[in-house]
Amino acid sequence: MTASPYLPLEARIADRHQESDTVFTLDLELTDAIARAAYRFEPGQFNMVYLYGVGEVAISIVSDPDDEHALGHTIRRVGRVTNGIAKLRKGDCLGIRGPYGRGWPVEEAQGRDVVLITGGLGCAPVVGVINYIVRRRDLFGHVTIIQGVKHSADLIWRGRYEQWATLPDTQVLLAADVAGPGWPWHQGRVTALLDQATLNPANTIVMMCGPEIMMRLTIDILLQRGIREQDIWLSMERNMQCAVGHCGHCQYGPQFVCKDGPVFCYPEVKALFGVSGF
Amino acid sequence: MDTILGPECMNSNEKIQGWMPRERFDELFGALSALGYTCYGPQVRDHAIVYARITSSGELPRGVTDAQQPGSYRLTHSEGGRWFDWANGPQALKPLLFAPRESLWRVARDAQGRLSFTPAAERPAKIALIGARACDLAALRLQDQHFLEGAYVDEAYAARRRNLLVVAVNCTRPASTCFCVSTGDGPRAASGFDIALTELDDGFVAEAGSPVGGEILGTLVFDAASRVQVKDADEAIAQGAQQQVRSLPSRNLRDVLFDNLDHPRWDDVAARCLSCGNCTSVCPTCFCHRETEEPQLDGTASGHLREWDSCFTQGHSYIHGLTVRAATRERYRQWLTHKLGSWHDQYGRSGCVGCGRCIAWCPVGIDIAEEATALHGGGK
Ligand SMILES: Cc1cc2nc3c(=O)[nH]c(=O)nc-3n(C[C@H](O)[C@H](O)[C@H](O)COP(=O)(O)OP(=O)(O)OC[C@H]3O[C@@H](n4cnc5c(N)ncnc54)[C@H](O)[C@@H]3O)c2cc1C
Ligand code: SF4
Ligand code: SF4
Ligand code: FES
Numbered sequence: 272m273t274a275s276p277y278l279p280l281e282a283r284i285a286d287r288h289q290e291s292d293t294v295f296t297l298d299l300e301l302t303d304a305i306a307r308a309a310y311r312f313e314p315g316q317f318n319m320v321y322l323y324g325v326g327e328v329a330i331s332i333v334s335d336p337d338d339e340h341a342l343g344h345t346i347r348r349v350g351r352v353t354n355g356i357a358k359l360r361k362g363d364c365l366g367i368r369g370p371y372g373r374g375w376p377v378e379e380a381q382g383r384d385v386v387l388i389t390g391g392l393g394c395a396p397v398v399g400v401i402n403y404i405v406r407r408r409d410l411f412g413h414v415t416i417i418q419g420v421k422h423s424a425d426l427i428w429r430g431r432y433e434q435w436a437t438l439p440d441t442q443v444l445l446a447a448d449v450a451g452p453g454w455p456w457h458q459g460r461v462t463a464l465l466d467q468a469t470l471n472p473a474n475t476i477v478m479m480c481g482p483e484i485m486m487r488l489t490i491d492i493l494l495q496r497g498i499r500e501q502d503i504w505l506s507m508e509r510n511m512q513c514a515v516g517h518c519g520h521c522q523y524g525p526q527f528v529c530k531d532g533p534v535f536c537y538p539e540v541k542a543l544f545g546v547s548g549f
Numbered sequence: 550m551d552t553i554l555g556p557e558c559m560n561s562n563e564k565i566q567g568w569m570p571r572e573r574f575d576e577l578f579g580a581l582s583a584l585g586y587t588c589y590g591p592q593v594r595d596h597a598i599v600y601a602r603i604t605s606s607g608e609l610p611r612g613v614t615d616a617q618q619p620g621s622y623r624l625t626h627s628e629g630g631r632w633f634d635w636a637n638g639p640q641a642l643k644p645l646l647f648a649p650r651e652s653l654w655r656v657a658r659d660a661q662g663r664l665s666f667t668p669a670a671e672r673p674a675k676i677a678l679i680g681a682r683a684c685d686l687a688a689l690r691l692q693d694q695h696f697l698e699g700a701y702v703d704e705a706y707a708a709r710r711r712n713l714l715v716v717a718v719n720c721t722r723p724a725s726t727c728f729c730v731s732t733g734d735g736p737r738a739a740s741g742f743d744i745a746l747t748e749l750d751d752g753f754v755a756e757a758g759s760p761v762g763g764e765i766l767g768t769l770v771f772d773a774a775s776r777v778q779v780k781d782a783d784e785a786i787a788q789g790a791q792q793q794v795r796s797l798p799s800r801n802l803r804d805v806l807f808d809n810l811d812h813p814r815w816d817d818v819a820a821r822c823l824s825c826g827n828c829t830s831v832c833p834t835c836f837c838h839r840e841t842e843e844p845q846l847d848g849t850a851s852g853h854l855r856e857w858d859s860c861f862t863q864g865h866s867y868i869h870g871l872t873v874r875a876a877t878r879e880r881y882r883q884w885l886t887h888k889l890g891s892w893h894d895q896y897g898r899s900g901c902v903g904c905g906r907c908i909a910w911c912p913v914g915i916d917i918a919e920e921a922t923a924l925h926g927g928g929k
Binding site: 275277278279280281321323324326327349350363364365508509510512513515517520525527530547548549 | 653654656658662663664665666668669695696699700701702703704705807810836837838839840841842844848851853855858860864865866867868869870873874876878879882883886887891894895
């Protein structure tokens with residue numbers, strides 16, 4: 272009998288970092304050596320993380336696929352499952368199954384300019400791919416990193432953004448709707464930052480995630496700037512129970528976000544994007 | 550003459566039809582149980598015809614038929630005392646394969662907090678289902694596609710599916726709610742069965758649809774059906790087809806529905822719909838389910854289950870901070886655009902097999918065919 276696609280594997284918290292009041296990163300290690308050695312993933316894919324006695328949630332994998340050590344998961348605590356996971360400590364066990372879904376088009380992006388845009392708190396999936404690209408900097412053209420947050424205090428990994436800004440041929444643009452003291456970057460909408468970005472539409476690929484309203488406004492601007500629809504990629508979120516295309520919860524018109532996404536090329540979701548109720 | 554309907558009949562191009570006299574029908578139960586099958590068949594329970602365990606023809610709904618209307622299902626007396634003189638009740642084959650609630654796995658936690666996960670190890674019984682209708686076989690095909698033919702196989706469904714034997718009985722008395730002719734799925738069972746029967750007054754015209762079905766019919770040694778019997782059976786099915794009064798405006802409504810997402814009819818139907826989800830529970834193709842957890846009180850183990858869910862519930866589209874489909878209009882629109890629309894993208898055909906259940910079992914009598922027709926007629 273083949274293994275049940277619904278069955279988690281035990282994983283141990285190898286390390287835990289508190290990133291902000293509500294955000295923390297867990298480095299998870301499968302305890303079974305064979306499963307650990309066999310585990311492969313691509314940037315943008317996710318795991319179902321199981322908290323004993325409570326349930327499972329979809330969490331992107333933010334570490335690098337070539338890293339030998341644990342799988343990084345950056346989690347914002349918002350509700351039932353994530354509040355419980357937030358209480359776990361280094362050495363505690365939970366369950367994971369995955370990886371699931373289609374990740375970012377990192378192969379297609381090679382040799383091209385890359386624009387990475389995130390808004391709100393939806394940063395985890397994109398930060399994973401930023402790390403990926405930065406580590407393989409030579410393979411890509413000009414890199415633009417655009418991140419918007421509601422409040423300046425919401426920006427996690429400030430040091431990383433500052434470091435990325437020092438890299439050659441790399442532009443970092445940050446914005447906060449509400450800026451506290453000592454915020455050197457833009458105050459206002461993330462969409463306003465696009466004006467400052469140097470875009471070469473003929474050779475640019477865009478990857479973004481964040482609230483759908485923000486992505487919609489951003490896509491409008493990108494299209495006005497001459498970026499082609501098929502060069503825009505975005506990561507979507509819908510309720511997920513099974514992650515294997517069976518439970519029906521993540522449907523987005525014809526797509527199952529868990530298996531056809533979560534990363535979509537804009538034309539694949541364009542017909543319903545912005546129609547409320549799907 | 551030994552076997553008219555042996556396994557070899559599957560290899561000939563010409564379908565061989567046998568004649569099973571009514572008084573010998575019970576031999577079928579014997580043959581099936583000799584092969585290790587537990588039989589399920591139609592029976593009257595709580596004023597409705599449902600599939601339940603059965604051991605003899607005496608338990609079949611003899612002389613019973615149904616009257617179905619939007620929002621209404623009533624059993625009545627049928628003249629002639631036939632056993633399969635009714636159209637489908639609320640329950641499809643779906644619960645036999647895609648269980649309404651079942652365990653997926655269990656996890657044990659030891660004193661050190663280590664977790665060990667064990668998949669649910671169900672050894673399903675071999676089930677022979679007697680009396681399946683064409684629409685439900687079409688729905689079974691779709692559920693097979695969904696649970697078995699994607700990148701991930703649902704093992705529990707697969708195990709039960711492998712152990713299922715189907716004795717179809719062609720529909721000769723559709724309800725007013727039925728429209729399988731319009732969806733192309735009935736009333737004759739064309740495939741997906743091991744044995745198919747057509748009921749006449751004094752017996753059944755029988756046909757094998759699989760090698761095992763041929764073997765079973767072969768051991769029962771029936772005569773070939775006469776030309777008249779075959780003709781009577783064909784006519785009874787054709788007459789059933791003619792009785793159907795409902796239809797969908799087209800077999801592919803995908804573009805019409807997605808081009809009309811702002812149609813005023815959505816508001817109209819939303820004003821009537823209770824968002825109760827009955828339609829999705831009775832629908833033989835709906836596959837949505839949610840996962841739930843049942844922790845043991847002593848903290849040493851927990852069960853992980855799944856149960857049917859519906860796109861009409863609040864939780865179905867909940868993501869933190871947002872319910873994508875908070876309004877009934879959006880939920881009904883999801884149901885219809887999925888069922889009659891995006892199923893074409895996902896499974897190459899509509900998700901409706903014309904069984905009419907969602908019409909009869911809707912407490913306010915919303916009629917999918919009527920809604921689709923209204924949306925189809927009024928373009929933007
Ligand atoms: C593909 C994908 C990748 C994700 N990656 C991350 C990540 O890297 N970091 C992170 O912090 N969050 C991520 N999320 C969101 C995360 O899954 C939700 O925040 C989480 O499910 C909330 O669960 P809860 O029980 O704590 O909250 P509650 O509000 O109590 O939610 C109850 C239940 O609803 C469902 N649910 C609620 N919100 C979501 C949601 N946004 N997506 C899917 N199901 C939901 C879950 O089953 C959840 O258990 C991702 C979601 C998806 C779909
Ligand atoms: S949508 Fe209604 S008529 Fe069609 S298969 Fe489902 S229950 Fe039957
Ligand atoms: S989304 Fe609705 S119509 Fe589609 S399978 Fe799920 S419950 Fe049925
Ligand atoms: S999460 Fe279950 S179908 Fe996508």
